[in-house]
Amino acid sequence: MSSKKTFLEFFAGGGMARLGLGDAWRCLLANDLDPQKCASYRTNFGGDDLIEGDIAQISGSDLPRERVDLVWGSFPCQDLSLAGARGGMSARRSGAFFPFWSLIEALIAERRAPRIIAIENVSGLLTSNGGRDFACVIELMAEAGYAVTAATLDAKHFTPQSRPRLFILGFAPGLTPPKAASPFSEDTAPTALAAAQAQLSKTAKAQWFWLGAAPRLSRNARLSDIIDWDAPDWHSREQTEKLIAMMAPHQRARLDNIVKHGARRAGAAFRRTRIENGEPVQRVEARFDGLAGCLRTPAGGSSRQIVFAIENSDVRSRLLSPREAARLMGLPEEYILPQSTNAALKLCGDGVAVPVVRWLAETVFEPALAGAKARRAA
Template sequence: MDDFTFYEFFAGGGMARAGLGPRWRCLFANDLSAKKAAAYRANWGDDHLHVGDVHEIGPAMLPGLADLAWGSFPCQDLSLAGAGAGLSGKRSSAFWGFWNAILALKAEGRAPRTLVLENVCGALTSRGGRDFAAIGEALSDAGYRFGAMVIDAALFVPQSRPRLFIVAVAEGVGISPGLAGEGPLAPWHTKALVAAHAGMSDAARENWIWWRAEPPRANVATLADIVEDAPQGVRWHTARETEAVLALMAPLHRARIAAAGAAGATCVGAVYKRMRLDATGAKVQRAEARFDGVAGCLRTPAGGSSRQTLILVDGASVRTRLMSPREAARLMGLDDGYRLPANYNDAYRLAGDGVAAPVVRFLADALLEPLLGAARPLVRRAG
């Protein structure tokens, strides 16, 4: 079968690899976390896996000439929930380690033909847009043309998960007219993205591409479709525990529970705990329910409030429990053959820190493979 080659930086459990699929051959993968590396090994082996700091990766560790370098770099310092340190922060500064490796490859004439950078949408506004501008400046200075898209995983799986994807192409990679437009295109180019584009330097904007892609027409599963009948690693709450969850709800969300009970059928919803301001301006924890068939965005379980709760309403009966690790994996588009860590927090963190595999496949179909297919003849895989 024909194949493309790639490096997977910040690989986690290899969800970009899962999304790219069998046409893509991994040359190198890395992650700093030993626990995530263990999950990667369990699913993909460790022939090409390096566990360590991205700042220590040099060109000698990166074999061949890759068609793609994928980098889902840490989001904590760019997230709206973070401290706002941006690309100079302890975690998100890992982008510069990735970028130094790309520049070293370029110096050897081995710059990857395409790059994909994935992060939270907060990267568009972090430090008043200066971080996004810095990334654009770096790409432009290195001779890459680039553009960005905001893609919500809810187009493919029942999880609300909008993420920023920056897609860059090296010199010599042709772009057919059908892949680029004259200006912003919904739903990919949001107001925040357009504003971030306007804040870049003139030189960076000269290398900007308004990527085009047809929205998917997939029949997306609902939250009820991914719920396990016999979940592993979680239990149903006691009546007292369920009442404690309901007690955190504002009247609007209690009304949603009542409406679901009056619907005459079992309703499956998701509950997420958030900090809200009350009438006095004080911060209080609230539980918010949704019954639109979509879960909220998975997050990493730093505490109980980061984990989503499932709620089943059947008439007057209300049951709650934590979302299981397998359900979280399904929300990321991973099939049930994907091997998860045995520990609940490790498995949930692996999912919450990852990239939704079907979004990766969409980008490969819509942009990466057409770009690379035009750039060179494909290489036949030996054997």
């Protein structure tokens, strides 16, 4: 029998949670609805453990018979994201959470409850429907007997991308994850999380603990280190000048100062429409702090991130490439991306940052499981 820890990966996408968990873990089942993401999953991991299709069509009888260490679910976030319409979990896409939870309930009913449940979503879940969506998830886990916590973890600690995400974690009785009596860090427990936790029911609060760990900055790369400076598809000078002209004055001044000092630096930007003096104005909102903005799915032209490369007092621009997006997600160079640019960018924009999962595995999941195993052996 394998000594590896076991997991199920729902809303698996291209398998980024699997990559983050690493070789010490064994996937028993993965599921996703998107055919292109499933094709990437098969290309990179094989398809023996993959079920392609709607999670609502999966039943408890389809799940492995053994009790698993971890169930991971990065359920769809479009209706919860601050960047989109706030339909909440009653909306069609995020309604996928409830079929996911019904599978957890099936495992519990058969005395095969997973030892750990991990749910990843955008921070908008904290305020969606006035915090009721977050409370619903927490209370379901608490009522099922899990000790529960939540933390905001940002990929910027590991890769040059600003990507805060909410992680809700549940631990079965007998597991002792790192705990704190109060919020351990403002980074992992921002004001919105503290406010959402304060509104929980007594039942949920009785099962709640604050995560007693926070990632330290381990990133050793800036945006300038991961972009391809020799890429062939740069904009024309006229296109670049047009983009620069769309920057707000303070951002243009920042760019001019970098150019003046001859620094070699990369910046990232999105096109956004802002209301100025009562009128809509299209702006290019850029940052030159060594980080890219949060990757999005390519639903429209404004969702494609722009790269600015500054070198020898010259400024070039182009769209971020799929391979650069993959690097921002912590995917290894050997990871095979879809050939379609949009499919590759969607895979990355919808995914979970690989090193964030790795941090959770090393700092939270594996010590909790090892401690429980040692106590059982004593």
